[in-house]
Amino acid sequence: MKTQLFAKRLKRLVPFWLKHLEQRIEAREFSIDTLRAYRWAVSRFLLGLGDQPITPDVILAWKADVIKNGYRVSSVNEMLSGIRSFFTVLVSAAKIPFNPVQAIRNVQRRSTPLRHSRQPLTDNEVRKLLAQPDRETVRGKRDYAILTLMLYTGARSVEVYRADLIDLQMQSGKLVLLVQGKSQLEKDAVLVLLGEAKTAMEAWLEVRGDQPGALFISVGYHNRKGRLSRTEMKRRIKEYFACAGVHDKRKTVHSLRHTAITNAIRHHAPFEKLRGMSRHATLAALMVYYHETDRIDDPAERYIDYGE
Secondary structure: OOOOEEEHHHHOOOHHHHHHHHHHOOOOOHHHHHHHHHHHHHHHHHHHOOOOOOHHHHHHHHHHHHHHHOHHHHHHHHHHHHHHHHHHHHOOOOOOOOOOOOOOOOOOOOOOOOOOOOOOOOOOHHHHHOOOOOOOOHHHHHHHHHHHHHHHHHOOHHHHOEHHHHHHHOOOOEEEEHHHHHHHOOEEEEEOOHHHHHHHHHHHHHOOOOOOEEEEOOOOOOOOOOOOOHHEEEEEHHHHHOOOOOOOOOOOHHHHHHHHHHHHHHHOOOOOHHHHOOOOOHHHHHHHHHHHHHHHOOHHHHOOOOOO
């Protein structure tokens, strides 16, 4: 009979597992962000189990509960990856006798949707949004640079958060930002800052200074000159949404990226150039934007003609 596993004992083995992950980071097998995500997942998992023995059925019940709480498929699967890593390392090191998560499968994804759950902003909403930051203040210059970066390059919030000053470079006479995209270990993707995005970034750099570190820093009293947190960045953007009169629940911080990609499509950006800007991992993900835009702008219904 297999020895039962309990969360209380497993919590004492977390430091051993984290040390292993740190070695994998040094070996460049994954990033520090992955470690943080895995650590959070395992902590949440062990805390939620309490004193009950850890069995496959218990893990399935935990998985079902997480799904019911509204976590996205990608988030649930990332948590499961962290938990799998935890038990796999402990079994390999003979710290525990068996792996209770071995037979637990990822949440199955539905087929690629024809529409996004989040919606892009209208041109009028974009203009109102960009009018909100007080560009006479340091905070306003920073926030305006963030908004224009996302609206004119399609940058993800995580890419904005990870950006460092050293990632901002001149290449072929253009200002570019090297970013680390989703599931990437290196900052090897390029965003090109033109027009308003370039002007806003230059205005921010004038007040930020040339000290190394995060590109977007906090200007508050508690974390002055430290990296602006994703939580604070999103909070600020949501406040600007409210002030601009954007109250649609389908329009979120991520909608800024949707807006940039959709706008480029509507202005006939060549497909390969758009693919480079969006940095989507799959062609199907990018094609959803085309379907959404073309379905409304040039619907098949307009071609129906039964004659006289």
